[in-house]
Amino acid sequence: MLxxxxxxxxxxxxxFVLAVGLCVTLGLMNFINLAHGAFAMAGGYxxxxxxxxxxxxxxxxxxxxxxxxxxxxxxxxxxxYVRLYDKSHLDQVLFSIAIIFMSIxxxxxxxxxxxxxxxxxxxLQGRLEFLGASVGVYRLFVIIICGLMTxxxxxxxxxxxxxxRLRAAVDDGRVARGMGIDVTKIFAITFAVGSGLAGLGxxxxxxxxxxxxxxxxxxxxLFLIVISVGGTTTITGPFFASILLGVADVTGKxxxxxxxxxxxxxxMVAVLILRPQGLFVRGASR
Amino acid sequence: xxxxxxKAPANGATARLSLLAGARWRWYEIAFWIxxxxxxxxxxxxxxxxxxxLILGLLALSxxxxxxxxxxxxxxxxxxxxxxxxxAALMAKxxxxxxxxxxxxxxxxxxxxxAGIAGFLTSFLVLRGSDLTRLMVTLGLALIVDETANKxxxxxxxxxxxxGVLPAPVLGVxxxxxxGRVAFCYALAVLFVLFLVARQIxxxxxxxxxxxxxxxxxxxxxxxxxxxxxxxxxxxxGAMFAGVAGGLLAQTTQFASPDMVAFHRxxxxxxxxxxxxxxxxxxxLIGAGVFRVMQDILSNITPQYWQFWLGxxxxxxxxxxxxxxxxxxxxxxxxxxxxxSDKAAP
Numbered sequence: 001m002l003x004x005x006x007x008x009x010x011x012x013x014x015x016f017v018l019a020v021g022l023c024v025t026l027g028l029m030n031f032i033n034l035a036h037g038a039f040a041m042a043g044g045y046x047x048x049x050x051x052x053x054x055x056x057x058x059x060x061x062x063x064x065x066x067x068x069x070x071x072x073x074x075x076x077x078x079x080x081y082v083r084l085y086d087k088s089h090l091d092q093v094l095f096s097i098a099i100i101f102m103s104i105x106x107x108x109x110x111x112x113x114x115x116x117x118x119x120x121x122x123x124l125q126g127r128l129e130f131l132g133a134s135v136g137v138y139r140l141f142v143i144i145i146c147g148l149m150t151x152x153x154x155x156x157x158x159x160x161x162x163x164x165r166l167r168a169a170v171d172d173g174r175v176a177r178g179m180g181i182d183v184t185k186i187f188a189i190t191f192a193v194g195s196g197l198a199g200l201g202x203x204x205x206x207x208x209x210x211x212x213x214x215x216x217x218x219x220x221x222l223f224l225i226v227i228s229v230g231g232t233t234t235i236t237g238p239f240f241a242s243i244l245l246g247v248a249d250v251t252g253k254x255x256x257x258x259x260x261x262x263x264x265x266x267x268m269v270a271v272l273i274l275r276p277q278g279l280f281v282r283g284a285s286r
Numbered sequence: 287x288x289x290x291x292x293k294a295p296a297n298g299a300t301a302r303l304s305l306l307a308g309a310r311w312r313w314y315e316i317a318f319w320i321x322x323x324x325x326x327x328x329x330x331x332x333x334x335x336x337x338x339x340l341i342l343g344l345l346a347l348s349x350x351x352x353x354x355x356x357x358x359x360x361x362x363x364x365x366x367x368x369x370x371x372x373x374a375a376l377m378a379k380x381x382x383x384x385x386x387x388x389x390x391x392x393x394x395x396x397x398x399x400x401a402g403i404a405g406f407l408t409s410f411l412v413l414r415g416s417d418l419t420r421l422m423v424t425l426g427l428a429l430i431v432d433e434t435a436n437k438x439x440x441x442x443x444x445x446x447x448x449x450g451v452l453p454a455p456v457l458g459v460x461x462x463x464x465x466g467r468v469a470f471c472y473a474l475a476v477l478f479v480l481f482l483v484a485r486q487i488x489x490x491x492x493x494x495x496x497x498x499x500x501x502x503x504x505x506x507x508x509x510x511x512x513x514x515x516x517x518x519x520x521x522x523x524g525a526m527f528a529g530v531a532g533g534l535l536a537q538t539t540q541f542a543s544p545d546m547v548a549f550h551r552x553x554x555x556x557x558x559x560x561x562x563x564x565x566x567x568x569x570x571l572i573g574a575g576v577f578r579v580m581q582d583i584l585s586n587i588t589p590q591y592w593q594f595w596l597g598x599x600x601x602x603x604x605x606x607x608x609x610x611x612x613x614x615x616x617x618x619x620x621x622x623x624x625x626x627s628d629k630a631a632p
Contacts, residue, residue, distance in 0.1 A: 032418060083605060089417040090359050094560055095604045097553055101597030109591050217549065221429060228422045265430045269411075269423070 003135065004254050005247060010139035012246020013146035014208060016239050018201035019223040020153065021194025023238045026227060029170070029187055031085060032092045035099035036198055036223060037216035039069045043199025044211045045107060048116045058121045062145070062203050069199025074192035081191065082184075100216045108213040118206040138207055145204060149197065154235055166190060225268045309489040318568065319478065326470060333466035339578045340473040341535045345551075346558040346570025347484055348527030353556075354564035355488055356520045357500030359417045361552050362424030363528045365431040368547025369404055370397035370529030372435060375542035378453040390453045390537050394476065397533030398526040405525020409518045425549070432547040447543030462538070469538035476534060477571075480527060485567060487523065496520055557600060563610030572611055 022036040043065035050056040050064060076099075084092050120138055157163040169176040169183040177183050202211075209219070222245070230241030249264050325336055345367055352358045374393035381389070411423050455461040462468050487493050499506040499513050507513045536542040545551075554577070555570075562573025580599075584592035607614055 026418070032421070080601075080605075087604075089421070090353075091604050093359075093361075093421065094557070094600060097557070098597040098600035098604065101593040101600070105591040105594030105597065109594075221425070221549070224422055224425065228419070228426075265426055265433060268426050269430065 004251055006135050007139060008247030008250035009243060010136075010142045010246070011208060011250055012243035013143050013150075014201060014205045015222060015226055015246055016242035017146045017149055018198055018205065018219065019226040019238060019242060020150075020235065021191075021196075021198045022223050023227055023230075023235070024190055024194045029085070029190070031081070032089055032096065033081070034093060034096035034220050034224075035103065035216060036096075036194075037219045038100055038103040039073060039195040039198040040202035040205075040219065041103065041107060041211070041213075041215040042072060043069045043202030044206050044209075044215065045111060045116065045202075046199070047203040047206050048111075048118055048211065051118050058118075062200060065203035066196040066200040069202075070192040070196030072199075073195025074188060076195075077188050077191040082188075085187075100220070103216060104213045111213070114212065116206070116211045120207055142204055142208070146201075149200070150235070150239060153197075157235060162186070162189075222264070225264055228268055229271045305489065305491065305494070309485075315568075318571075322571075323474060326467075326474075330467075333470040335578065335582070337466055337470045337473045337538050338535075339574045340470070340477050340571075341531050341538070342555065342558060342578065343571035343574035344473075344477050344480060344531040344534065345528055345555045346562065346574055347481065347567065348524045348531060349555055349559050350564055350567060350570045351484055351487070351527060352521055352524035353559065354566070354569065355493060355500065356496040356517060358412065358517060358521060359420050360412070360424040360524075361421050361549075361556065362426075362428035363524070363555055364547055364549065364552030365424075365428030366401040366405055366525040366528035367532035367535075367551060367555075368428075368431050368435060368544075370401045370532030371536040371542045371546045372448070372532075373397040373400040373529070374453075374533030375448050375536040376441070378537060378540075379448065381452075390455075390472065391457070393453060393537060394530050394533045397529045397536075399529075401529020401532070402522050402526040405529075406518065406522040409521040409525075412521060413514055413517055425552075428547065428549065428552055432544055432549070435544040435547050447541055447545075449541070452540065453537045462540070466538070473534050473538060476530065480530060481567070481571075484527070487520075488567060492516070492519075557596075559610075560600070560603065561610050563612030563614075565609075566612045569610055569612050576611065 018040050019036075021039070022033060025031045025033045025036070046065050046068050047058070047061040050061045051058060056064070080095075080099075084095050087095075157166065165176070165181050166186055168179070169181055169186050173183050202209075202215075209215075226238050226241050226245060229245065230238035245264055245267065248267060252264070322340075326333070329336065345363065348366075349360065349363050352360055352363070374390075374397040377393040377396050378390075408423075408427050411427075412420055453462060462472075488496075495506070495511055495516055499511065499516060503513055532546060535546065558573040558577045559570045560573070561577055562569030562571065581592060581596070584595050588595075603610065609616070
């Protein structure tokens with residue numbers, strides 16, 4: 001029982017790191033980037049290539065995936081995304097669906113359609129006995145990394161100068177600009193960091209999530225559920241939503257496998273019915 | 287004071303005249319409905335593909351009603367499509383190919399009814415919140431339908447699909463043949479009738495009020511329009527249209543599977559509409575043709591990677607072209623023949 005709970009938490013933490021970039025672009029910049037999963041996929045595939053083809057250590061792959069996806073995100077943000085900030089939500093959705101299609105086909109072209117398997121380093125394999133539950137070392141590692149990331153993010157947003165500037169830019173972009181804050185630059189950096197986090201999540205998750213070209217479509221739905229359940233105005237909302245979702249999904253699949261994805265979809269719709277106003281307050285009021 | 291009183295009836299008459307003028311058939315509309323049936327003779331070997339295009343066009347039309355005219359962003363029309371498909375398929379299956387229960391038109395009516403009820407019930411969820419919430423709720427609902435179809439094996443056959451769908455002959459006379467002749471004519475007839483209905487809806491005062499709501503919901507509310515009731519109505523109608531489209535697909539392919547509900551169905555239909563141009567009624571139909579033909583050609587050149595080119599075209603459309611193919615045509619026409627009045631419709 002504890003093992004299932006633990007797996008759920010690990011899955012949830014992973015979801016959070018994957019989705020948090022989307023929270024930022026969606027909630028803070030009011031941009032619907034359905035293609036967020038494509039960055040996660042890029043991170044995952046980079047890890048696979050580095051690890052399996054070049055024999056780079058898994059621990060080095062993680063920062064590499066972060067940096068790679070952050071740069072990728074920054075380039076795309078400057079060249080393409082920036083044109084869509086002031087367009088309608090529908091245009092943004094179509095645009096990101098186009099990106100998803102292109103990324104799926106590109107990955108398919110270079111890597112093939114089959115699922116990719118990574119060989120985790122021996123130090124991350126095996127299980128530990130912990131409080132009477134058997135715990136996978138890899139999942140413990142995931143929880144630790146994701147936990148550190150969450151704390152760092154929360155700190156950066158709440159305590160640093162960049163964080164306060166970002167919050168100012170989000171609350172009222174025009175006034176922030178008037179006060180001499182370079183809003184465009186802040187958004188670009190934020191987008192890059194969000195993409196980088198997705199890449200890191202993708203790299204971390206190669207052992208838990210299944211990595212094949214339709215990854216962005218499959219996990220897009222999960223990300224959206226995290227966002228819709230947790231809201232986009234805070235970091236903590238999506239965090240708890242991810243944990244809840246992870247635990248619900250894992251326990252649901254364990255105890256009632258015949259229901260499959262029902263659990264999480266039902267949670268999503270139930271939350272949307274019960275708290276429709278609380279979810280996208282910021283999106284609706286702007 | 288008196289000037290207003292004298293003018294008021296005149297205004298009413300003008301409004302009626304302008305409504306009637308907007309509803310007049312134009313030469314290109316007539317040409318369109320001559321060209322499409324003539325494809326039966328021009329491309330007799332491609333009838334299966336053509337029926338599929340017609341059905342996709344109908345699905346895109348249903349999204350056009352909801353999105354292009356009323357401005358409700360939806361990613362879940364595939365859910366209603368799938369409900370309709372399963373409803374019609376099950377009717378045909380239970381009737382085992384004999385008249386009363388397996389009658390295709392009855393099947394379509396049931397499909398429309400089931401999808402319409404689902405649309406009506408879910409419309410209240412969809413009305414809440416912003417574009418974003420709507421996208422999510424519609425997507426979530428379609429996913430639930432998808433998952434239900436997958437899991438209710440005893441009813442739907444699960445992921446293997448529903449076999450043994452045998453619709454009775456259309457109107458008791460024309461049986462579905464291998465070459466898709468009857469299927470094409472049947473789909474075309476249904477599409478045409480529903481198109482007329484959709485056209486009537488959008489040209490009516492009701493349709494105009496929807497466009498007003500799309501333009502500015504707050505203002506529409508303040509001049510006394512029952513905004514929510516109107517949106518519920520059009521969403522339900524859109525769901526029924528999508529249900530009929532699904533029913534048509536199930537009947538003409540004699541099959542129903544969770545693939546008909548899947549996310550890509552909703553996304554494709556939305557893309558088709560955007561390709562063609564939203565808010566013109568014809569956008570979905572033309573978009574469906576262009577989309578399927580393009581898909582056919584591209585997947586012949588690069589069997590696996592045509593999605594890349596699809597994505598690229600879509601990207602270009604979003605970035606550089608407003609309003610899809612029809613929007614492009616209209617912009618070209620306006621450039622060379624500047625419109626004499628503002629009412630140069632579609």
